[in-house]
Amino acid sequence: MEPGRAAGDAGLRPAPTSDSGSPVATLLAQLRRMLGCDAAAVALKRIDGVSHVPFADGMSQAVSSAFEIPPRTGIADAAQAGGKPMWTSDYLADDRFVHSPRLDEAVRADGVRAVIAAPLLRDGAAIGVLYGVCRHSRRFTPAEVDLCTALARVAVVLLDHTMRLQRMHAERAELEGENGRLHVTLLRSRHLAEAHGRLTDMVLGGSDLSAVVNVAADALDGTLLVRDPGGAVLAATGAVPELEDISARAKWAGAHAARTAVPLADGVWAVPVTAGAEELGTVVLKNSGQLGEFDARFLWAVAQSVALILVLERDTAVVERPLRDELFEDLLSGSVSSPRHLAERALRIGIDPDGPHVVLVLRPEGGEQGKAIVWASSYAYRKGGLRSPRGEYISMLLPGSDPSAVARAVSRDLSSVLGHPVSVGAAGPGAGLASTARLHREALRCLKALIALDRVGSTASAEDLGFVGLLLSEERDVAAFIESALGPVLCYDSERRTELIRTLGVYFAADRSPTRAAEELHVHVNTVSRRLERIGRLLGPTWREPERTLEIQLALQLLRTQDTLRQGDAAPLGPGPARR
Template sequence: MDLLLDDASIDELEAHRLAFPGPDAHAALRLRALLDQRRQRSTELAALNDIAVRLTTARDDRVLLQEVVDQARRLLGVDLAYMGSVYDDEFVIEVTSGALTPNLIGIRLAQDEGLVGVIVRGASPSWTPDYQSEPAFRHITGADSAARSENMRGLLGVPLKVGDRVIGALFACKRQERDFADSEIALLSALAAHAAIAIENVRAIERLEVVNAELSARTAELEQTLQWDRTLTQVVLRGGGVGRLVREVATLSGRPAFFLTDASSVPESLEERVVPVEILFGQCRDGADIVADDFVIAHRVAAAGEFLGVLISVGPDDQQTRLLLDRAVPAIALSLAEERAAAEAARRAQDAFLVDLLSHPASTTDDERRQLRLAGLSPGASYCIAVAQGMVSRTEIGRSEFPVGTVVAEHGSRVLVAVPAQESAVVRPMFTTGATVGISEPARGAVALAAAYREAQQTVDVLITLGRDGEVSSARGLGIYRILLSHMAREHLDELTEEQLGPLMAEQSKRGVPLLESLSVYLAHGRHHSATAASLGVHVNTLYQRLDAIDRLIGSQWRDPDKALDLQVLMRLRRSADLLGK
């Protein structure tokens, strides 16, 4: 007991027992062994606590793994320790301590191979006294080659678990055959448990840092986007227009920017890149939102499905510039919409001023000059008023080559054109749209222009009534049909019709027999009875009866060629007048 009190080693106590056998010597030896075990356990616990503290302060995944294997090797007194992580279906060895070669690091093992497979699949410790001759698991060439290079024999492995999930495994190895005691398994398992939590914490922190970095980047991007939006919105609110917006885009991006409405408007500064720019423009026009090559980024500008143009940024393709173009495009579309709305409002106002001038001419000189000025006309100039009807718009009319000072307006389904001219014949060739157009003679002043407008309207009405669609004519070009433009002439036409054809119209109204139509068709067919009967859809005898009735009512003198021609012209004019209306 004195030796025990003097802290004699177990070897000294064993020698004393052999020299002086007895119960006290045996008791002292057992007590020494128990004290050594408790001292070892105390040392291990202290080491585990120390490791736990250090693991909680580790922030680098690789440093943390290295700390774990170094401590495992020291605490278990083994030759080699290594650890790896589970990635999907593989186990990858990542760090070693005490390795003779670097061959172990980076080895990938399937989860059904070697001792690793037993540990990962079973989620529990496992060991073998001699790895190289162990028949209990499948050996593979790569792992066995590394094991031989390290002369692995006794091998203990424990899983690194977080909850029910195995995230890796920790191994302790001797280069001689060796069994592992339960206390060693428990010690390595405790170390693995600390390591698993620490590793998961580090990885969680790393994931959090990645998320924070992404969030910071997105926040910075959002702040940048908001700043761009504020800048571009201010330009729009101040009425800066598309040109100012494009210059702002160039300033914000630090690179040239252009807005193109068609492929032919490529600026001179892009002369060397005309073909690529035209290709990118075509792709945007065909529906692509944003396209780029090595030196140009092109972004489609559209509103309500309508293609408006392409915003071009000159320089390498990058996400920052793409984002800026994304923010600029709505502002440009809005500015274009505002410009269009303003232009449309101005156009409608001028249309209204011209229609007001031509429909309600002022009665005083001052009011007349104001009306002319608002309508865009010069008080001292003469104008031919043209009225166009048909499948035509002011845009199509505007493409024609009219002289400076021409004013175009829309009024209902018709387009009005006031052309500075001294002769209507000069104006006629200017209309090439295929519309039906009536042109007045030159007029000056509000009252005269209003009369010219009525003349042009009546002319186009007559052309349409006569079926002369697509024709361009002045009143003089109507020939005998010009009579239809005069109210007095039309009254005289009524009197003449009653005088010459009154009895026929009365009989027709009384009996319901189309005598006027029969006479008109008969004369139109050159007095051929069979052709006339066929055209009317009656028997030739019926036609003879109708002609006899006409002779009886207005006399047979209508058969005279000159008289027949007069009646034919009269009926045609009467029919046209009826179509025009009283």
């Protein structure tokens, strides 16, 4: 230790006053016995001049390891300044020393009277003092002073020994902690290495993207999400926070520029999925802590595995494209072979011949037809469907039972890739592939209806277009259309034997005049008004809007036509030709 540097500054940790196992504590007990003192203590000076008491024996609670002696005060300062022991028979009454209120208060509280203090010298520099304390007034003999001085020299040796032991214990604890951290790191690296091996086996074995992402997420103890360049989710193990602000988008782009994992937000990381210079998407990880070195490397390996799967899917789609295109063209033209042969062709390229499917006709509204075709090819392959470019349109066959929902998803994803809106007409669901040609004609008519209705960039199926869709559909379900437009009113009339449907028909025939309708029905105008209020509650508040009104009137006309046809069917046949 450097001369003048306090023992406490060299790493000596203050010990409890009751630490009877310490060599210094043993020395203090010997000092009390040999000098006949009531208490003994060691005070060590810090670099700022303040002294503290790490070891004490027989002292009251007023002086403990937390007690501090101000600099340049008391008998300790005098002993250290002179480099020789000092004593007093009555400390509080002795004016040779600089008194401080705090130290005097502690001395008074402990009942201290006589005090002997020998400096602790190391290489000629004082690092503290050794105290002997009596609670009665007394004098110290020269022999006792020499003994205290000798014990002070021993105390310095013991303090050095104690400090060395403490340093050794601290180094040992640090080594044990480092060994523990290395052990945890080693286990983590082995765990991720095994997971990497599983990922490699899965990719080479033809596992799909979702299975690979689930294994990776489990290894990383987090949530994983894979997005394509347009932001569409290709696979996910859970919800990941949306990051749509400008700074997040800049960080997202930074992940691709840096070709490494980039933090997007607290606990959210992104790593690019690339094949050479081509950007294929992004892997996003959400975990509960920091991304360690091995975790970051594994996440990069996950992105490489994802890239390999996407490239293999695309290459497989390219290889199978002639077979897929030939099948779709046959389906669209209606020139299908036998059901058995059709099923075999579909299964050969991964298409379910018996599952429900929908047909879409797309029109990108911002050009970039080539880019749209490439995207549609990848999307159809990944979903287990087909695609075919047809002039300015792209036709698609996709598994699903809700044509409107499938159309919205395709329009959203493709629009984000192109940066332009995409109009989509949809039809379905179809049971079996033989209905593909009919559904394709209906989807195309829906797309053309959207364009004619000035709804470019929207999506719609025949059901979404209301009565217009009824006219466009080849399988016109009149009963379903009537039910969708007038169902609650028809049910109300049937259950209560009312005439709301008749009132509604007369109301429209009277140019929506309640007064003229009342005259036609031979009831009071208030009766018509109450019936119309009831109709409004049954059909909803928008029933008087132009589009709804047109559908209701068309449904009423269809209902009247059905009634007329039923009455004609029930009429008795006329007499047959006279027999001769």
